Amino acid sequence: MENLSLMLAxxxxxxxxxxxxxxxxxxxILGVLPGxxxxxxxxxxxxxxxxxxxxxxxVLLTAIYCAGTYGGAITAVLINTPGTxxxxxxxxxxxxxxxxxxxxxxxxxxxxxxxxxxxxSVVVLVFFAPLLAQLAYEFGQPEYFALAxxxxxxxxxxxxxxxxxxxxxxxxxxxxxTIGKDFMTSIDRxxxxxxxxxxxxxxxxxxxxxxxxxxxxxQSTLLDQIFNRVALxxxxxxxxxxxxxxxxxxxxxxxxxxxxxxxPAEGGTVxxxxxxxxxKRWSKNPEEFGKxxxxxxxxxxxxxxxxxxxxxVPTLALGIPGSATTAVILTGLIIHGVRPGxxxxxxxxDFLYGIFGSMLIANVLFFIFGFFGAKIFxxxxxxxxxxxxxxxxxxxxxxxxxxxxxxxxxxxxxxFGVIGFFMRxxxxxxxxxxxxxxxxxxxxxxxxxxxxIFEGDWLRFLTRPIAVTFFILSLIALIFxxxxxxxxxx
Amino acid sequence: MSDVQKSKGxxxxxxxxxxxxxxxxxxxxxxxxxxxxxxTFTFEEVPPILNRGIQPATFPKxxxxxxxxxxxxxxxxxxxxxxxxxxxxxxxxYITLASFIIFSVVSVTLDxxxxxxxxxxxxxxxxxxxxxxxxxxxxxxxxxxxxxxxETILGLRFPGGIITNLYYN
Numbered sequence: 275m276e277n278l279s280l281m282l283a284x285x286x287x288x289x290x291x292x293x294x295x296x297x298x299x300x301x302x303i304l305g306v307l308p309g310x311x312x313x314x315x316x317x318x319x320x321x322x323x324x325x326x327x328x329x330x331x332x333v334l335l336t337a338i339y340c341a342g343t344y345g346g347a348i349t350a351v352l353i354n355t356p357g358t359x360x361x362x363x364x365x366x367x368x369x370x371x372x373x374x375x376x377x378x379x380x381x382x383x384x385x386x387x388x389x390x391x392x393x394x395s396v397v398v399l400v401f402f403a404p405l406l407a408q409l410a411y412e413f414g415q416p417e418y419f420a421l422a423x424x425x426x427x428x429x430x431x432x433x434x435x436x437x438x439x440x441x442x443x444x445x446x447x448x449x450x451x452t453i454g455k456d457f458m459t460s461i462d463r464x465x466x467x468x469x470x471x472x473x474x475x476x477x478x479x480x481x482x483x484x485x486x487x488x489x490x491x492x493q494s495t496l497l498d499q500i501f502n503r504v505a506l507x508x509x510x511x512x513x514x515x516x517x518x519x520x521x522x523x524x525x526x527x528x529x530x531x532x533x534x535x536x537x538p539a540e541g542g543t544v545x546x547x548x549x550x551x552x553x554k555r556w557s558k559n560p561e562e563f564g565k566x567x568x569x570x571x572x573x574x575x576x577x578x579x580x581x582x583x584x585x586x587v588p589t590l591a592l593g594i595p596g597s598a599t600t601a602v603i604l605t606g607l608i609i610h611g612v613r614p615g616x617x618x619x620x621x622x623x624d625f626l627y628g629i630f631g632s633m634l635i636a637n638v639l640f641f642i643f644g645f646f647g648a649k650i651f652x653x654x655x656x657x658x659x660x661x662x663x664x665x666x667x668x669x670x671x672x673x674x675x676x677x678x679x680x681x682x683x684x685x686x687x688x689x690f691g692v693i694g695f696f697m698r699x700x701x702x703x704x705x706x707x708x709x710x711x712x713x714x715x716x717x718x719x720x721x722x723x724x725x726x727i728f729e730g731d732w733l734r735f736l737t738r739p740i741a742v743t744f745f746i747l748s749l750i751a752l753i754f755x756x757x758x759x760x761x762x763x764x
Numbered sequence: 765m766s767d768v769q770k771s772k773g774x775x776x777x778x779x780x781x782x783x784x785x786x787x788x789x790x791x792x793x794x795x796x797x798x799x800x801x802x803x804t805f806t807f808e809e810v811p812p813i814l815n816r817g818i819q820p821a822t823f824p825k826x827x828x829x830x831x832x833x834x835x836x837x838x839x840x841x842x843x844x845x846x847x848x849x850x851x852x853x854x855x856x857x858y859i860t861l862a863s864f865i866i867f868s869v870v871s872v873t874l875d876x877x878x879x880x881x882x883x884x885x886x887x888x889x890x891x892x893x894x895x896x897x898x899x900x901x902x903x904x905x906x907x908x909x910x911x912x913x914x915e916t917i918l919g920l921r922f923p924g925g926i927i928t929n930l931y932y933n
Contacts, residue, residue, distance in 0.1 A: 325918060438841070442793070442834045449800075449827045456820040461808045463820060464800070494860040495853060497891055660891035664884035664902045668910050671867075671880060676920045681872070688864050699850055700789050718823050725817030 280624050281400070281631030284333065293330045294632055297337025298639040304338065305345020306651045307662070309493055311358040312342030314485040316602035318666075320478055320609070321673040328610035329625055333632040335603045340392055340582050340636040342599075343542055344644060345651065347384040347575055351377060352652050360542030360578040363550040367563060367570030374566055378510040383568045384575045385644040386512055387524045391576035392637035394528035395535060395583025399590075400630050402536070406591035407616040415727060416735055419720035420744035422713045424751070425594045428537050429706050431751040439702045447710020448717055450475055457715065458722060470682045477605045479674050479686040480711055484704040485598075486670045487691025490663045492698065497659070509648045512568065520572040523553045531577035535584020541597040542578040542585075549577025583633060590614050590626065594713065598705040601712050785849065786842035793835045801828040859890045875925025880907045 284290040304315035316335050323331035346361030351368035364384060371380040413421065426448075430440035453464045454474030465471040512520070527549035534545040553573025554563045563570045585596030586603075593614040595601035607614055612625070619626060644651075674687045694704045728734035735741055807821040863886040871879030885903035893899055914920040915931075922928050 322918070436838070438834050438838050442831055442838070445827050445831050445834070449824060449831070452824045452827070459810045459814060459820050461810060461820040463807055463824060464803065466803075491857060491860055494856045494887075494891065495851075497854070497856050658893070660888050660893040661898055661902055663891075664887045665906050667883060667887070668880045668907050672910050672914050672920075672922075675876075675922070676914060676918055679920065681876075681923060684871075685868065688868065691864075692861070700785070701847070721823070722817035730817065 277400075277623070277627050280627035281634065283624070283628055284632045284635055290330060290333055290628070290632065291635075293326070293334050294337050294635055294639060297334040298341040298636050298643060301338035301341030301343075301636075302345040302348075302640060302643055302647075302651050303654055305342040305357045305361075306348050306654050307657075308349055308353075308355045308357055308655070309489045309659075310486075310666070311346065311599075312339045313598040313602055314482075314489065315342060316599055316606075317478060317481040317485060318669055318673055320602065320606055321676045323606055324609070324677075328607075328612050329628050331606055331610055332603065332612075332629055335606050336586070336629055336633050337636040337639070339599045339603065340579070340633055341640040341643075343579050343582055344385070344388040344392070344575075344640045346578075347388060347571075348381065348644070348648055348651055349655055351380045351384060351571075353655060358542070360546050360581070361574075362543065363546040363574035363578075364571055366550065366574070367565070367567045370564065371566030371568070371571070376566070379512065379516070379568070380566075380571055381644070381648050382510045383512050383516060383520070383571045385509060385641055385648070387520065387527070387572040387576040388579040388644075389637050389641040390524050391528045391531055391578070391580035392582060392640075393634060394525075394576075395532045395580040396630060396634045396637065397583075398532040398536075398580075399583040399586050399633070400627075403587045403591045403626075404619055406587060407619040410592055410616045412740060414738075415720045415723040416738045416741045417744070418716060419724050420735070420738075420741035420748075421592065421594060422717045422720065424744040424748045425588070425713060426706070426710065426717075427748040427751040429709055431755050435701050435703050437752070437755040440706045443697065443702050443704065444706035444710040447707035447712075448714040450480065450707070450711050451714020452718065457719070468682075470680060475686060475711075476677060476683060477708075477711060478677050479683040480690050481602060481605075481708055482670050482674050483687040483690030484694035484697075484707060486666060487687060488694030488698060488704065490667060491691060491695040493659050493663055509645050511645075516568050520569050523556070523569050523572045524576045526552060526556070527573045527576035528580040531580025532584040534577070535581030535596055536587045537596070541581035545581040545584075546574040546578035549580075550574040579637075586629075586633070590618065590629070591616070593716070595709055598708055601705075601708045604712060784842075784846065786839055786847045790835045790839040790842075794832050797828045797832045797835070801825060801832075804828065856890060860887055863887050863890075871923075871925075875927045876923050877907050877911055878925060878927055880910075 284294060300315065300319070301312060304310045304312060316338050319334065319338065323334060326334065343358060343360055346356050346358030347364045347368065349355055349357035350361040350364040351372050354365050354369040356362040356365055368380045368384060371377070426441075426444045430437045430444060451474070453471060455461065455472050456463055462472060530549050530552060531542075531545040534548060535541040550570055550573045553569050554560050557563065557567070557569050559567065559569075581597070585600045588594045588596045589600040589604050591614070593604065595604045604614065612618065612622075670687065671684055674683050675681065677683065697704055697707075724735065725732070735745070804821045804825045807819075809819050809821070863883045866886065867879045867883040870882050881903045884907065885899055888899055888902045893902075911922070915922070921932075924932065
């Protein structure tokens with residue numbers, strides 16, 4: 275009961291409500307614009323959160339996360355281009371239904387299933403995050419090392435693209451985290467005589483570069499792209515027969531999304547694809563999929579929004595990000611001096627339940643804004659890239675510069691923008707780089723502290739049952755895609 | 765994100781093994797990693813009592829060896845399933861890339877915000893915008909709004925330059 279009142283506290287704070295409304299609107303705009311999204315948007319807004327208190331800052335980021343994930347559906351339905359990667363599966367049925375003159379019905383279904391999926395996942399978050407945090411009390415340095423390795427291998431395994439390329443990208447991210455003074459011995463590593471690099475490379479220049487600048491370069495190659503826009507009169511709530519058809523799908527996909535979200539990977543994208551394919555598998559009318567099935571829209575949208583709460587579980591309970599956007603939220607927590615983990619649950623329950631509550635409210639808010647304002651948000655896609663991206667560049671440059679007022683950060687941002695463009699062009703996901711960068715210090719620190727505990731004997735990792743379990747799971751995570759590929763080849 | 769490892773339409777037919785795209789990409793990764801690996805041998809070492817488990821260079825060395833090994837596996841797999849040939853990059857990409865360089869030069873030598881304005885006008889123009897008002901909007905009005913926002917609300921001080929100094933003075 276006490277926790278419930280803590281969760282509803284944001285409703286009583288006018289400041290938090292303003293932050294929530296702004297975050298939801300901003301998240302919707304980011305989600306609607308192809309190429310942007312909650313990850314890039316969260317990274318762009320991180321410097322601005324420094325003017326807020328920690329709770330407001332994280333509430334802002336989580337509202338952007340929830341609304342941005344839903345916002346991608348608007349573009350997916352109306353112009354057959356997912357606003358966010360997580361909305362890719364929504365295009366498959368959303369756009370065909372819109373082409374039949376039922377854009378309002380398609381968006382209504384997307385809005386309702388996203389909201390249910392999102393709320394379902396917050397319930398999962400409220401129940402499972404404290405349990406996981408409780409479990410984390412059993413963790414020592416070797417267990418945290420094994421957990422971080424498990425997180426990275428899962429990311430490689432069920433993320434987009436080739437698992438080996440994802441591993442390379444993850445290792446690259448960890449390598450970036452080693453730049454600067456070694457945090458244990460103060461020995462310079464990869465500083466090349468540049469004093470500013472002694473402090474290491476900041477997270478913001480890398481993430482803004484890899485997401486925003488690389489996307490700007492990608493957009494520069496797509497200037498001849500033409501969108502076929504479908505007219506939208508108004509968003510319609512699904513009919514009773516639509517609900518009858520889809521309620522099981524929505525619940526199933528909400529469960530799938532929450533579960534996939536908890537695993538450290540690109541939660542929403544994978545969840546929506548699995549949610550969609552499971553909806554098709556269990557449907558009485560699988561032949562309608564791809565031709566405008568409301569079940570297809572519900573399956574994909576409930577799953578991708580359910581992944582938001584799921585991805586927050588390991589982020590808050592263990593400090594291991596469950597997705598690229600939660601990596602940005604984790605950075606927000608760190609720069610505001612909040613250390614995620616079991617101690618956070620014990621020492622700052624009001625802070626945590628404030629986040630849970632604001633995620634719940636954000637899901638309700640994007641339902642309202644999506645339902646009544648989808649038509650307006652759809653118009654945002656009319657802003658041409660030739661005007662939009664120079665503006666995003668200006669904000670990216672100033673935002674990156676603002677954190678430590680260093681021009682070197684701007685060069686680093688541009689450098690990683692170019693690297694990110696070529697990585698994406700040749701099939702290397704940039705998300706593992708970010709997760710690797712975030713986890714790098716944890717991986718190295720826990721490894722070295724474990725070796726101190728074990729007096730240099732690596733084999734003593736095998737005497738720790740939890741660590742061994744994570745190593746076995748990591749091995750399974752690495753072998754699974756190879757077996758899957760072999761099976762599909764056969 | 766496109767998965768370039770699909771077999772259909774892949775670059776099987778003409779390019780010799782060592783000049784296909786997978787070779788070039790992997791070669792660059794391995795070369796860069798090898799150079800960085802060389803640098804790890806120049807890191808200072810600490811006495812055993814201070815090394816906290818392993819020497820500071822050991823962890824980056826292990827990562828670089830992992831990257832090189834995995835890259836070679838990727839190359840081996842690309843021989844079996846060649847990567848798709850990506851479309852040639854259009855001129856607009858190179859112009860955008862060049863505008864980054866121009867931004868860097870102008871922001872260091874003349875003015876940070878002038879650099880942003882120059883980049884904005886270049887990108888917007890070469891991406892197809894010809895209307896003067898909109899070029900003016902992205903090159904002048906928007907950077908001014910951004911400057912005022914960061915300067916007044918976030919209290920940020922930007923590097924001096926021929927335009928910024930007018931404001932600061």
